[in-house]
Amino acid sequence: MRQSDGHNIDELLSGYIDGQLSQRQHTEVKRLLQHDKEISQELLQLRKQKQLLNSLPVAPAPQGLLDGIKSDLERSFILQEHRPDAGESAGVRHLFYRRALTAAAMLILPLMALGWVVYSIVMPAGVTTEAPVAGGAGQSGCVSPVVEVARLEDVDEGPYAAAHPLSAALRLYTGEPISISGFIQKAIYNNNLIDSTILDRQPTETSYRINCSADRIALLLVNIEAIWGRCESRSLAVHGHEPGSDVVIEDISAEQAMAIFRQTDPAARMQIAARLADQNTISPDRTETSMFASGTDSGARPTLPPDILMPELTSSQPQKPDQGRDRPDENINLVITITGL
Amino acid sequence: MTVQKQLENISIDDAVLVRRCQQGDSEATERLIVKYQDRIYNVILKICRNRDDAAELTQETFVKIIEKIDSFRGKSAFYTWLFRVAVNLTLNYCKRRFKVSGRSLDEPLGPDFDGARGQLRSFLVDESAIDPAVLAQKKEIGRIVLASLSRLDDDHRTILVLRDIEDMAYAEIAEVLEIELGTVKSRLSRARANLREILETVLE
Numbered sequence: 238m239r240q241s242d243g244h245n246i247d248e249l250l251s252g253y254i255d256g257q258l259s260q261r262q263h264t265e266v267k268r269l270l271q272h273d274k275e276i277s278q279e280l281l282q283l284r285k286q287k288q289l290l291n292s293l294p295v296a297p298a299p300q301g302l303l304d305g306i307k308s309d310l311e312r313s314f315i316l317q318e319h320r321p322d323a324g325e326s327a328g329v330r331h332l333f334y335r336r337a338l339t340a341a342a343m344l345i346l347p348l349m350a351l352g353w354v355v356y357s358i359v360m361p362a363g364v365t366t367e368a369p370v371a372g373g374a375g376q377s378g379c380v381s382p383v384v385e386v387a388r389l390e391d392v393d394e395g396p397y398a399a400a401h402p403l404s405a406a407l408r409l410y411t412g413e414p415i416s417i418s419g420f421i422q423k424a425i426y427n428n429n430l431i432d433s434t435i436l437d438r439q440p441t442e443t444s445y446r447i448n449c450s451a452d453r454i455a456l457l458l459v460n461i462e463a464i465w466g467r468c469e470s471r472s473l474a475v476h477g478h479e480p481g482s483d484v485v486i487e488d489i490s491a492e493q494a495m496a497i498f499r500q501t502d503p504a505a506r507m508q509i510a511a512r513l514a515d516q517n518t519i520s521p522d523r524t525e526t527s528m529f530a531s532g533t534d535s536g537a538r539p540t541l542p543p544d545i546l547m548p549e550l551t552s553s554q555p556q557k558p559d560q561g562r563d564r565p566d567e568n569i570n571l572v573i574t575i576t577g578l
Numbered sequence: 579m580t581v582q583k584q585l586e587n588i589s590i591d592d593a594v595l596v597r598r599c600q601q602g603d604s605e606a607t608e609r610l611i612v613k614y615q616d617r618i619y620n621v622i623l624k625i626c627r628n629r630d631d632a633a634e635l636t637q638e639t640f641v642k643i644i645e646k647i648d649s650f651r652g653k654s655a656f657y658t659w660l661f662r663v664a665v666n667l668t669l670n671y672c673k674r675r676f677k678v679s680g681r682s683l684d685e686p687l688g689p690d691f692d693g694a695r696g697q698l699r700s701f702l703v704d705e706s707a708i709d710p711a712v713l714a715q716k717k718e719i720g721r722i723v724l725a726s727l728s729r730l731d732d733d734h735r736t737i738l739v740l741r742d743i744e745d746m747a748y749a750e751i752a753e754v755l756e757i758e759l760g761t762v763k764s765r766l767s768r769a770r771a772n773l774r775e776i777l778e779t780v781l782e
Contacts, residue, residue: 251767255741257748278703283770285702285710286777289723290742292714298619299633303611309641419604 246276254284307415308438311422403451403506404476404570407494411468414577418443421573424460428453442576447569454498454569462491469578475510478503484510488517498569592656599647607647611640614657617744618664624739625668626675627728635671639664658753661746665736665754672732694718699781726776734769741766 239246244262246269252258253266270277411417425434425445430453435446447454465471473489475497484507486493493513500506595613598606618639623632642663650659694716701713713719727735740746740754748762755762 245764245767247771248763248767251770252763255748255766257763279774281705282702282774282777286770286774287742288710289701289714289719290727290738291745292711293624293720293723293743294715295616295620296623296629298615298636299629302615302619302633302637303608305633305637306611306640306644309637310644313641313645 250276250280250283253280254287304415307419311419312436312438402568402570403498403503405497406474406476406572406574407489408472408474408574408576409464409468410470410576410578411464412578413467414443414575417464417467418575420464421445421461421575424457428457428460430457442574444572444574447571447573449568451498451501451569454571455495458491458495458498465491473497473510475507477507482507484514486510486514486517489513493517498571593652596647596650596652596656599644600650607644610656614660615640618660621661621739621744622664622668624724624727624743625665625732625736626671627724631671631675635664635667639667642667654753655750658750661740661744661750661754662756665740669732669736691718691722694722695781698722698777702777702781722780723777726773726780729776730769730772733765734772737762737765738769738773 244265249258249262249266249269252262258266270280409417422445425431425447430447430449433447433449433453437444437446447457470487471489472485472487473494474483474485476483497506497510497513500509592610595606595610599610615636619632619636622635622639623629626632626635639660643660650656697713697716698719701708701710714723727738730738737751737755740751741748746754748759748766751762751766752759757765
């Protein structure tokens with residue numbers, strides 16, 4: 238290593254061209270340059286070398302980098318990759334709830350047993366301790382229908398609906414796919430549907446495969462209704478149980494979609510879908526004659542008549558009892574696809 | 579990008595953009611990316627010498643930065659934090675690549691480069707030679723310089739990129755590379771001396 242007055246000469250020259258030397262070091266370099274031609278030449282080369290590096294052309298960042306970053310962030314947001322502690326804290330909460338439930342059960346079960354013993358001792362004469370049976374002797378008339386409905390639901394409607402879950406595909410065509418996609422992702426996140434959603438990102442389109450209850454789908458649609466006007470076109474395909482029985486509703490409005498998802502009876506649901514498909518296709522001006530109008534870009538959204546969500550059945554299928562519009566046990570498969578124009 | 583947009587990006591202070599970004603302002607996030615994407619891409623490209631990998635590493639850098647933006651407390655400048663993440667990711671990539679390939683990715687410079695070699699040789703030894711900015715714009719000259727740079731080891735190449743290409747101050751380099759100021763000085767002088775030797779060999 239070459240030294241001059243206790244300093245490394247390479248470091249002195251390097252510091253000299255960067256203007257980083259003390260006064261004493263600066264003077265030392267000046268002295269070296271005057272007396273050593275080789276060092277003088279070396280300094281010239283280092284200076285030129287630095288100028289050359291500094292003048293190298295600057296390549297622009299690749300086109301689409303910003304979009305790529307956004308896509309990665311969206312994916313990360315959906316998969317919660319940036320929250321590795323989330324699972325851990327959820328596990329701690331789960332353990333706490335399990336312990337709390339166990340403790341509660343240990344307290345409540347002996348109390349119930351004690352209560353039953355006390356009741357059997359102090360109960361009035363002539364009353365049996367057997368549990369009431371639907372339609373059984375000695376029951377008041379108002380209990381029976383409630384129990385009958387419950388039994389019908391348990392035995393018939395539960396399996397029937399489970400065998401016919403609604404499967405549908407909502408397609409949105411838009412000139413601003415990234416922001417629309419971002420909006421939908423936020424809505425999915427806000428509705429706690431991340432665990433029920435599978436993201437599929439292709440070069441030309443992004444799909445969200447959501448599997449959850451009808452209530453939650455309806456809520457999600459309410460939250461994303463604002464994007465309707467920013468889509469060039471929208472269609473909903475409702476998949477029937479028979480091959481070839483799918484119904485595609487063009488230019489569907491959010492309200493129309495909600496009406497279909499809220500319908501719990503599969504046959505009625507397909508009937509609504511078919512009527513909407515005809516209506517949206519045939520009549521460009523649907524505001525007066527339609528069953529309920531589809532959305533328009535102007536933002537005018539007619540409200541639904543209250544009775545329209547549960548139309549009368551005209552098919553030959555046996556009608557199931559009305560269980561209310563929202564049934565949490567029926568899961569819906571909805572695929573929302575955003576396609577860029 | 580328009581000149582107006584560039585001016586807007588420069589005029590807004592990083593600290594303001596970072597604060598807005600931490601509050602979930604997506605426009606501020608975009609502006610931070612647009613403001614630094616070219617510089618980060620160029621630093622990474624000159625260290626790793628592969629356009630596709632540089633694009634991917636640039637993307638990874640910004641994703642990492644934005645994901646961790648909430649943890650940024652402003653103890654150092656945003657700019658040095660950003661460069662630290664970019665350089666660390668790139669150096670890790672270089673180590674992995676070396677383990678896989680075991681050799682440099684640069685192809686040898688054939689006789690087509692003889693003219694450029696002559697020009698570069700006279701530029702380096704002649705005080706009255708042409709403007710370096712004009713010379714560096716020539717494609718062959720650029721290739722020779724970058725090929726010479728790529729023959730340095732990763733640490734030396736990185737410090738030359740930060741100082742001589744990016745014009746970073748010694749203190750900023752110390753922060754980015756997380757080394758002492760004295761180490762910056764000694765490493766930089768060794769890197770320059772090594773590059774000078776490599777250039778002499780290449781230009782023979």
